[in-house]
Amino acid sequence: MIELAILGILKEANLHGYELKKHLRTALGPLCSVSFGSLYPALNRLERDGAVAVVAVDEANAVATPMTGSFAGEAAAFRARRRVTRGPRNKKVYGITEVGEARLTELMADPADDERTFGMKLAFFRWCDRPTRLHLLERRCATLHQRLDETRGVVAARGSDDPYVRALMEHDSESTMNDIAWISRLIASEEAGGDDTLDDRDKEPTGGHP
């Protein structure tokens, strides 16, 4: 889970742990909640496995995305040229490796479908191809249908004698149906090939609808 988040973020830009955490907050908002106590060990684990690597600070901002207008990016770039393997503030700037990219693909594909995991995967949809995206969306849809059935089963079976439980289940059903409708829309848009910029976004940054 946390590895998915790290790799997904690092695929976009080389960052050190501290910065990474900020990016997680500003990029995923309520979906992520990672503390340093789990972030750093995870980074070390990933480094040990060769999924990420410490990059020389000179390369730190050279590679990956342009980082247009990022305060941290420019500041880092300014101070960046002192040492090689560790930055000025003892920073360790990480970049994703090919192994890491493979791992990311693997993590995206694996069957874990809970609210948070799916949300995170969706946030990184740009990193995978359309078939994978469709697969994930359909699986999520199935999961939601299952949940809906389960909730309805509760109402049908019992528990409906209590108004609060009833209210809870009804709201749960509604929310789930809402989610299903949303996913269905995403599937439709995906099948229609709605925004083609997603499949090959390296071609052109045509951002948005006409």
Add this chain to the structure above:
Amino acid sequence: MIELAILGILKEANLHGYELKKHLRTALGPLCSVSFGSLYPALNRLERDGAVAVVAVDEANAVATPMTGSFAGEAAAFRARRRVTRGPRNKKVYGITEVGEARLTELMADPADDERTFGMKLAFFRWCDRPTRLHLLERRCATLHQRLDETRGVVAARGSDDPYVRALMEHDSESTMNDIAWISRLIASEEAGGDDTLDDRDKEPTGGHP
């Protein structure tokens, strides 16, 4: 969390672990997910703390709580009936004690507001008084507002350059607003004194409004 679930269910009927798990599924549906590996240790913990006690299988069918009161008393009673305390299939039928009821009240009041915890609390709303219910609802409302702000902050700050992230955040906002509206309705209904049967359901089963 799991203790809340156990106590909330046991307040309604004396049950043994195996049965308890079934009730959790059929009473809370997707909200609960407890495995035996956590259920039994939790029951033992609660028993050690005097929050639940093994009841004689004779009383097992006698619903709700006869439970004399003092922990020492319960323990003595337990020792006295040592032979009867395990049912035919080696069952241990548990009942909630006064200590357990106090613990339940405490758990309901404590500040934990995530999706699942709140859902579980709501499912047990019948066990607490209106002020507590209102307090919980308002806290939840505040939490949701906070989440909404956070999500909007993400959209405003950045991340909106990716259509998937944007879709995710927009859906999150919508869902959260939906939840807020729902909670607001519950608050209104609570303040209006909608169903009075909930506050003192032991008095009279007067089902609903005239």
Add this chain to the structure above:
DNA sequence: GTCATCATGTAAGCCGTTACATGATTGC
């Protein structure tokens, strides 16, 4: 007698948290 189910438990492990420790750098 044996198989499925009921019933209770233990052990190992995963995944995350909080709290703590340490040191570098900057601003004043």
Add this chain to the structure above:
DNA sequence: GCAATCATGTAACGGCTTACATGATGAC
């Protein structure tokens, strides 16, 4: 120089899961 922040890490613990072990009971 001193405080605030940046930056990395460790230790202890919490809560839950899976997998395993054990045994009673009833159906056939």
